[in-house]
Amino acid sequence: MELLDGRLVKKEILNKLKEEVAHLDRSPGLVVVQVGEDPASNVYVGQKEKMAKELGYQYSHVKLVSDVTQEKIEEVIDGLNADETVDGIIVQMPLPKQLDTKRIQNLIRVDKDVDGLSDMNAGKLIHNEDALMPCTPKGIMDILEYYQIDVEGKNVVIVGRSDLVGKPLAAMMLNKNATVTVCHSKTVNLAHYTKQADILVAAVGKKNIITPDMVKDGAVIIDVGINRIDGKLYGDVDFEGVKDKVSYITPVPGGVGQMTVAELAKNVLKAYHNIEK
Ligand code: NAP
Numbered sequence: 001m002e003l004l005d006g007r008l009v010k011k012e013i014l015n016k017l018k019e020e021v022a023h024l025d026r027s028p029g030l031v032v033v034q035v036g037e038d039p040a041s042n043v044y045v046g047q048k049e050k051m052a053k054e055l056g057y058q059y060s061h062v063k064l065v066s067d068v069t070q071e072k073i074e075e076v077i078d079g080l081n082a083d084e085t086v087d088g089i090i091v092q093m094p095l096p097k098q099l100d101t102k103r104i105q106n107l108i109r110v111d112k113d114v115d116g117l118s119d120m121n122a123g124k125l126i127h128n129e130d131a132l133m134p135c136t137p138k139g140i141m142d143i144l145e146y147y148q149i150d151v152e153g154k155n156v157v158i159v160g161r162s163d164l165v166g167k168p169l170a171a172m173m174l175n176k177n178a179t180v181t182v183c184h185s186k187t188v189n190l191a192h193y194t195k196q197a198d199i200l201v202a203a204v205g206k207k208n209i210i211t212p213d214m215v216k217d218g219a220v221i222i223d224v225g226i227n228r229i230d231g232k233l234y235g236d237v238d239f240e241g242v243k244d245k246v247s248y249i250t251p252v253p254g255g256v257g258q259m260t261v262a263e264l265a266k267n268v269l270k271a272y273h274n275i276e277k
Contacts, residue, residue: 001243002147004222004250006139006258009146013262014055017269021056028272029058029085030114033076034092035099036066041092048090051261057268058085066096073099074107081109087275088114088268111274114267117163125168128175132267137169139259140201140222141176147248149199149220152177157193159183159210159236160203165224169201190214202236212241221249224256 021028030052032045045061052059062076073091080089089112095101105113110120116134124131144151156178160166166182173180183193194200194214202210203224215221225236235252243249250256 002248006255010258010262027058028087028268030088030268031060032090033062035064077107087272125171134168135260135263138263154198156199157181157197158201165203204236207234208238210237218247221246
């Protein structure tokens with residue numbers, strides 16, 4: 001078994017970007033809009049800030065009070081959409097209940113939507129057109145590419161169908177000519193599907209939902225799950241149980257989780273180039 005090392009792939013991506021950014025006339029601009037003071041959101045926003053500063057991006061953080069109105073946040077986004085120094089806009093999720101999340105995601109200019117969560121970018125991805133793509137599934141595609149694991153013609157089984165991970169990943173895999181099966185909480189006999197996977201992706205959020213008997217010998221395992229139990233991080237896959245059975249596996253931590261911020265950095269540069277064109 002070989003580990004798919006997200007830290008290594010992330011480092012390579014960030015080093016390449018740093019070199020490219022050093023030669024630009026203007027620093028790419030990233031703005032993160034955060035509503036309230038959710039502790040997990042504070043951590044994620046901090047990671048984005050660290051990445052942006054490391055790469056020499058222009059970074060700003062717009063903090064709004066937790067009872068901000070829909071009208072006010074829309075005004076903020078309209079302003080950022082019009083600002084020529086801003087290439088990428090992120091609205092940190094989740095948002096408080098009084099706000100219309102979908103409407104806010106769709107208000108971000110398509111070419112500045114570096115989270116790739118707008119309907120327009122999702123549609124472009126489905127149609128295999130150039131798009132800003134969601135970072136976590138794009139990170140999975142890049143890890144596989146780095147390790148030269150070709151997905152064409154492979155049986156790819158994805159457990160989880162969220163708009164953030166499972167669905168966009170299914171589209172990316174189809175666009176690369178994989179044969180894709182997507183499973184979810186209503187799937188009857190999950191193991192029947194997972195056992196056929198050449199590449200098995202678990203994106204559920206339940207520790208050990210994938211056990212050794214559910215995995216084919218020699219399969220590639222991508223574990224997206226992040227489950228914090230008693231202060232320790234676990235994926236969705238019984239790592240110890242499957243590790244001697246599979247060909248490659250992403251560890252948790254140190255696998256897919258590393259990639260999200262690197263892919264965001266790539267998206268900001270892509271948005272910069274789209275805008276500069
Ligand atoms: P989510 O929106 O909660 O979606 C979970 C999916 O799992 C749903 O499609 C759900 O099915 C399915 N599911 C739940 N129980 C199941 C079961 N018993 N059998 C089969 N499928 C089942 O979660 P998410 O945002 O996609 O995230 C999934 C996991 O990845 C979480 O642990 C999250 O923390 C992690 N994550 C990691 C990163 C990263 O950077 N590494 C980024 C995002 C998410 P239904 O659709 O039928 O409800």
